Amino acid sequence: MFQIKKVTEQSDDRSSAIFWPIKNVRFPETGWSVLLRGGPIIALLFLLIYFSLATPHFGTLSNLKNIAQQNAYLVILAIGQTLVITGAGIDLSVGAVMAVSASVMAVLATQELSILGMTIGPVNVWLAMLIGLVVGTIAGSLNGLVVAKGRIPDFVATLGMMEAARGAALLVTGGLPVPSHLTATELKGYLPEPIIWMGGSEIFGIPTGPLIAIATVIIGWIIMSQTGLGRAIFAVGGNKEAARVSGIKVDRIKIATYTIMGLMAAVAGIVLTGRMNSANALMATGVELKCIAAVVIGGTNLFGGEGTIIGTLIGAIIMGALGNGLNLLNVSAFWQRVIMGIVIIVVVVFDQWRRRRFGA
Amino acid sequence: MESSAFLLRAEAVDKNFPGVHALNKVDFDLKEGEVHVLLGENGAGKSTLMKVISGTLPKDEGKIFIHDQEVDLTSPHHARNLGIGMVYQELSLIQSLSVAENIFLGSFPKRSIGTLHWSRLYKEAHKLLDDFSVEIDPHQRISALGMAERQLVEITKALSINAKILLLDEPTSALSDEERGRLFDIIHQLQKRGVGIVYVSHRLDEVPQIAQRVSVLRDGKKIGTLPVEEADEETLIRMMVGRELKEHFPKEKVPLGREVLRVEGLTVKNKLNRLNLILHEGEILGIAGLMGAGRTELARALFGIDEIDSGTIFINGHAVKISSPWEAIELGLGYLTENRTDGLVPGLSVTTNIILASLKRLCTLGFLRRNTEKSFSEKYIRELNIHTAGLNQKLELLSGGNQQKVALAKWLCSHSKIMIFDEPTRGIDVGSKIEVFRLMNQLIKKGVGIIMISSELPEVMAMSDRILVMCRGSFSAEFQRGEATQEDLLRCAVIGGE
Numbered sequence: 001m002f003q004i005k006k007v008t009e010q011s012d013d014r015s016s017a018i019f020w021p022i023k024n025v026r027f028p029e030t031g032w033s034v035l036l037r038g039g040p041i042i043a044l045l046f047l048l049i050y051f052s053l054a055t056p057h058f059g060t061l062s063n064l065k066n067i068a069q070q071n072a073y074l075v076i077l078a079i080g081q082t083l084v085i086t087g088a089g090i091d092l093s094v095g096a097v098m099a100v101s102a103s104v105m106a107v108l109a110t111q112e113l114s115i116l117g118m119t120i121g122p123v124n125v126w127l128a129m130l131i132g133l134v135v136g137t138i139a140g141s142l143n144g145l146v147v148a149k150g151r152i153p154d155f156v157a158t159l160g161m162m163e164a165a166r167g168a169a170l171l172v173t174g175g176l177p178v179p180s181h182l183t184a185t186e187l188k189g190y191l192p193e194p195i196i197w198m199g200g201s202e203i204f205g206i207p208t209g210p211l212i213a214i215a216t217v218i219i220g221w222i223i224m225s226q227t228g229l230g231r232a233i234f235a236v237g238g239n240k241e242a243a244r245v246s247g248i249k250v251d252r253i254k255i256a257t258y259t260i261m262g263l264m265a266a267v268a269g270i271v272l273t274g275r276m277n278s279a280n281a282l283m284a285t286g287v288e289l290k291c292i293a294a295v296v297i298g299g300t301n302l303f304g305g306e307g308t309i310i311g312t313l314i315g316a317i318i319m320g321a322l323g324n325g326l327n328l329l330n331v332s333a334f335w336q337r338v339i340m341g342i343v344i345i346v347v348v349v350f351d352q353w354r355r356r357r358f359g360a
Numbered sequence: 361m362e363s364s365a366f367l368l369r370a371e372a373v374d375k376n377f378p379g380v381h382a383l384n385k386v387d388f389d390l391k392e393g394e395v396h397v398l399l400g401e402n403g404a405g406k407s408t409l410m411k412v413i414s415g416t417l418p419k420d421e422g423k424i425f426i427h428d429q430e431v432d433l434t435s436p437h438h439a440r441n442l443g444i445g446m447v448y449q450e451l452s453l454i455q456s457l458s459v460a461e462n463i464f465l466g467s468f469p470k471r472s473i474g475t476l477h478w479s480r481l482y483k484e485a486h487k488l489l490d491d492f493s494v495e496i497d498p499h500q501r502i503s504a505l506g507m508a509e510r511q512l513v514e515i516t517k518a519l520s521i522n523a524k525i526l527l528l529d530e531p532t533s534a535l536s537d538e539e540r541g542r543l544f545d546i547i548h549q550l551q552k553r554g555v556g557i558v559y560v561s562h563r564l565d566e567v568p569q570i571a572q573r574v575s576v577l578r579d580g581k582k583i584g585t586l587p588v589e590e591a592d593e594e595t596l597i598r599m600m601v602g603r604e605l606k607e608h609f610p611k612e613k614v615p616l617g618r619e620v621l622r623v624e625g626l627t628v629k630n631k632l633n634r635l636n637l638i639l640h641e642g643e644i645l646g647i648a649g650l651m652g653a654g655r656t657e658l659a660r661a662l663f664g665i666d667e668i669d670s671g672t673i674f675i676n677g678h679a680v681k682i683s684s685p686w687e688a689i690e691l692g693l694g695y696l697t698e699n700r701t702d703g704l705v706p707g708l709s710v711t712t713n714i715i716l717a718s719l720k721r722l723c724t725l726g727f728l729r730r731n732t733e734k735s736f737s738e739k740y741i742r743e744l745n746i747h748t749a750g751l752n753q754k755l756e757l758l759s760g761g762n763q764q765k766v767a768l769a770k771w772l773c774s775h776s777k778i779m780i781f782d783e784p785t786r787g788i789d790v791g792s793k794i795e796v797f798r799l800m801n802q803l804i805k806k807g808v809g810i811i812m813i814s815s816e817l818p819e820v821m822a823m824s825d826r827i828l829v830m831c832r833g834s835f836s837a838e839f840q841r842g843e844a845t846q847e848d849l850l851r852c853a854v855i856g857g858e
Contacts, residue, residue: 022465083767116605124690143587154806203417224403225730226727226730227723227726227728228719228720228722228723228726228727228728230728231715231716231719231728232719234705234708234712235705235708235712235716236708237710238705238706239701239706239707241702242701242702242703242705242716243705244665244685244703245663245665245685245695245697245702245703246689246703246770247685247686247688247689247717247719247720247774248685248686248691248716248719249684253790303709305705305707305708306707309690
């Protein structure tokens with residue numbers, strides 16, 4: 001290479017001189033630049049202001065509660081997805097896992113089953129919920145195991161799970177909504193009270209679904225910023241090889257993110273089932289893409305290594321507010337989807353531009 | 361120099377990279393039907409010169425003549441059109457395509473309506489391969505071929521454009537002796553047809569077998585060109601080294617402690633051959649050798665990244681099994697990777713990178729102790745004099761030297777007792793280099809044992825207590841501090857054991 005020359009104390013100063021200017025390259029602190037650095041929150045503020053002006057009903061407390069109630073499940077899913085995507089994965093099976101865990105829970109809570117000749121009969125509702133959570137967690141950890149140990153792309157593994165779990169949900173429910181009037185006569189077509197409470201009740205005026213969602217946001221935030229697991233997820237997503245060489249058990253981290261995702265999907269399943277008073281095998285179709293959109297709008301890097309929980313929360317709220325606002329403006333459902341697609345792209349293009357311009 | 365026998369002539373070619381004068385006014389020429397071997401240590405400028413001639417890199421200054429016509433090479437494509445074929449050190453074939461498709465990549469024969477003319481493609485590929493009596497089925501996928509066959513396909517590809525000038529960059533580094541013989545046969549055939557060949561190598565034993573002339577580069581300068589009759593090994597080695605050792609290495613001698621690491625019969629198939637080594641507390645063990653000799657493979661095997669086929673590793677006298685990096689770290693090993701980007705996460709903060717190998721120790725019940733994290737980070741930034749705008753500065757915004765210091769801090773933070781430094785000073789400025797050496801001194805004073813892998817002979821000689829020389833997967837020599845000259849080291853690295 002090159003020859004080592006005589007070293008004086010100056011070389012230190014020089015290396016620092018090479019470095020320091022990088023730090024000083026900053027956009028001047030005008031009001032706009034401060035605002036622009038905020039990221040997706042700008043898009044959200046813009047939407048909120050626009051809809052409040054365009055339709056008087058949008059800003060009312062009952063409507064805001066409604067938005068929160070309707071999108072609680074999306075927030076929960078998106079939090080799990082943020083962990084997975086930050087670890088350079090992606091989970092396409094969340095909607096199907098949600099459906100299968102909710103279906104298992106609803107069937108156990110409302111129907112008599114005969115297994116190995118024994119008749120088990122609607123089981124305790126809390127036990128049913130617990131089993132639903134376990135089903136989701138197992139599905140998630142299976143995803144993780146296949147990705148980490150089977151060494152196949154995340155996309156393929158979870159695509160397989162998406163089909164398989166949907167099929168399992170159909171098997172469990174027999175293709176019928178649960179509860180249906182055929183099977184749960186003594187409940188008169190209603191799910192047990194605690195399940196409905198999870199999705200559609202209020203505590204001190206705050207709807208329960210959003211409360212659960214906020215709890216997952218807090219848990220997600222703690223994992224990402226306060227635990228060793230969080231650091232490891234960022235490292236694995238940012239540079240898998242470096243993480244491995246630094247003694248991080250990459251496979252375990254992958255499995256952990258997918259397992260948490262599975263659990264979150266089951267929680268989201270309970271919340272959605274409670275709100276709709278019904279579980280069925282085809283519920284939550286397409287939510288995997290919706291929650292990925294929320295994560296991406298929130299500024300998480302689809303290739304891993306970068307992501308924030310708060311960004312994802314904002315992304316999910318943007319998706320929810322947009323759907324609700326367009327409804328109130330009487331935009332047809334067909335146009336809503338077109339607009340939704342455009343908004344996703346515009347927000348992410350803007351965010352990428354903002355990052356290049358101002359640094360993350 | 362008006363003789364038209366020169367296929368290629370380069371005059372005073374100059375090339376600068378940031379911090380490195382890669383080519384310093386190099387003259388070079390090539391005659392018709394000649395094999396001109398280009399020799400030099402790692403980083404002497406051989407590959408850079410090849411890249412300039414093949415149009416991959418633009419030259420800063422100088423002139424290049426082809427058939428006495430001055431040309432300004434703008435791209436590899438341009439060079440190809442002028443009849444310059446290049447075979448890269450890392451083969452550039454597409455594994456999933458067939459031999460024929462690879463040969464004609466970019467210049468597929470087409471039918472008049474614009475679709476591919478498959479039958480002609482295979483016929484022409486067959487003809488080209490036959491020309492060199494190479495028995496490879498053009499329908500076969502590249503992934504099904506061995507290294508030598510791939511090399512031949514690559515050469516055929518380079519010649520498919522009727523190349524009169526062929527540049528071969530270390531073509532035999534991955535070949536067995538028998539495969540090498542086949543390659544040389546082909547080279548002799550090409551010579552008879554008047555093709556001029558530039559052959560980059562660092563295997564001196566090949567020189568008398570194929571070369572007509574030899575040029576030696578050192579530190580970006582051409583040292584000289586000799587006809588092969590005058591180019592005996594001693595002369596060539598003297599030309600290749602000759603770098604002066606100066607007093608900028610702050611080596612401090614530390615009394616050696618007990619043995620911390622012993623390796624017996626370490627073997628990784630086709631890479632490492634029954635290696636034995638011992639490392640003591642407070643010792644710097646230098647490992648010299650040329651690129652591809654297996655130095656990095658040794659580090660990777662010790663650190664559990666690559667699987668070991670046989671052999672035993674003893675740490676503090678106990679036989680251990682290391683099958684993954686986390687086990688290695690638990691046993692007190694640290695590994696500063698050859699390539700910084702293999703060991704650091706560029707998108708994360710300086711702090712996170714520093715504590716990356718110590719996560720377990722910094723967690724209570726899975727929760728990161730943020731205050732401890734911060735104090736560790738501050739401590740190492742201060743001790744290693746890392747220039748960063750703050751604890752949460754993204755790593756990728758730091759200069760190369762500072763990134764290297766972060767990589768070092770990571771292993772200091774994990775309290776490694778045995779450190780493997782693979783090219784610790786590559787690509788960092790002189791000031792940072794000295795700081796890295798000072799840090800090594802501090803480490804050995806604390807009783808850490810260091811294995812230092814480096815291509816810079818002066819560095820190895822100045823910092824090591826003992827030097828092992830590697831050649832083709834084996835240790836070819838061992839020297840105590842001050843015992844060996846650069847010539848000795850290079851001879852053992854190039855030729856092998858005595």
